[in-house]
Amino acid sequence: MTQAKIGVIGGSGLYKMDALKDVEEIEIETPFGKPSDTLIVGNLDGTQVAFLPRHNRNHTLLPSELPFRANIYAMKKLGVEYIISASAVGSLKEEVKPVDMVVPDQFIDRTKNRASTFFGEGIIAHIAFGDPICNNLAQILADAIDSLNLTDVTLHRGGTYVCMEGPAFSTKAESNLYRSWDATVIGMTNLTEAKLAREAEIAYTTLALVTDYDCWHPDHDSVTVEMVVGNLQKNAVNAQKVIQETVKRISKNPPESEAHSALKNALFTPLDKAPAKTKKKLEFILKKYF
Ligand SMILES: CSC[C@H]1O[C@H](OP(=O)(O)O)[C@H](O)[C@@H]1O
Numbered sequence: 208m209t210q211a212k213i214g215v216i217g218g219s220g221l222y223k224m225d226a227l228k229d230v231e232e233i234e235i236e237t238p239f240g241k242p243s244d245t246l247i248v249g250n251l252d253g254t255q256v257a258f259l260p261r262h263n264r265n266h267t268l269l270p271s272e273l274p275f276r277a278n279i280y281a282m283k284k285l286g287v288e289y290i291i292s293a294s295a296v297g298s299l300k301e302e303v304k305p306v307d308m309v310v311p312d313q314f315i316d317r318t319k320n321r322a323s324t325f326f327g328e329g330i331i332a333h334i335a336f337g338d339p340i341c342n343n344l345a346q347i348l349a350d351a352i353d354s355l356n357l358t359d360v361t362l363h364r365g366g367t368y369v370c371m372e373g374p375a376f377s378t379k380a381e382s383n384l385y386r387s388w389d390a391t392v393i394g395m396t397n398l399t400e401a402k403l404a405r406e407a408e409i410a411y412t413t414l415a416l417v418t419d420y421d422c423w424h425p426d427h428d429s430v431t432v433e434m435v436v437g438n439l440q441k442n443a444v445n446a447q448k449v450i451q452e453t454v455k456r457i458s459k460n461p462p463e464s465e466a467h468s469a470l471k472n473a474l475f476t477p478l479d480k481a482p483a484k485t486k487k488k489l490e491f492i493l494k495k496y497f
């Protein structure tokens with residue numbers, strides 16, 4: 208099967224990667240169903256990269272409808288060790304402006320309606336998630352952004368991403384509550400992905416593309432889809448440059464990541480006592496522990 212060491216998940220506004228060459232569309236089945244779309248595997252400056260638009264290329268999936276587990280499992284099946292996730296976010300801080308980029312290092316979970324673990328059915332694991340982003344990978348991403356000197360884009364290193372359920376945007380009371388928690392940005396997808404990537408021992412980092420000031424800012428209109436899409440179009444070209452540069456840097460110097468051994472001390476169930484059916488289901492995630 209085709210393999211790729213680096214995965215890119217594209218969010219709202221990033222449905223394809225023009226720089227990928229010699230692309231192959233791969234339909235992948237997983238024990239958790241079909242991913243959001245076929246995976247596009249192609250060559251980026253000599254490195255095999257797997258690209259997946261998380262809402263489907265036609266943006267047909269709500270955040271709550273995303274097959275998060277199938278998406279991450281499909282990446283694992285392709286041999287992906289690093290995921291760069293590009294995502295549209297609202298800003299919760301004055302100094303984080305639309306079109307800026309944030310590389311968060313923390314999440315707050317406000318989701319309520321989604322499966323966010325591969326485990327259960329007789330195999331139990333509790334991964335450590337205190338540092339939900341791979342810091343080494345995040346540093347490579349942030350350094351790549353810095354190196355490009357993008358006009359009108361300020362990079363914010365670190366920060367907290369609130370992951371809400373959606374699809375409706377927040378109320379002002381909620382938005383102000385998150386501001387009182389000192390959170391930096393808000394979106395609807397990345398925490399769930401980061402958790403599953405950690406369970407699958409894939410290093411994960413977020414490239415958060417700021418599109419709006421959510422609804423808290425007295426001098427800016429409340430967020431609308433039009434606002435998000437307008438700012439993302441401005442940023443989509445930049446985002447692809449950033450991804451390209453980050454991929455180059457990862458390939459040259461693949462970073463170590465604690466994520467790559469996340470299950471070492473997290474698995475509770477002795478695998479020789481685990482149900483064969485669940486072992487088979489989680490084969491791609493657990494095989495090194497069999
Ligand atoms: C279209 S605005 C709300 C939508 O945008 C973000 O998407 P993604 O994280 O996939 O870039 C946000 O999470 C919502 O899904």
Ligand SMILES: Nc1ncnc2[nH]cnc12
Pocket residue numbers: 295296297298371376377393394395418419420421422430435
């Ligand atoms: N304000 C916002 N809230 C939630 N998700 C978003 N994605 C982009 N802007 C957002």
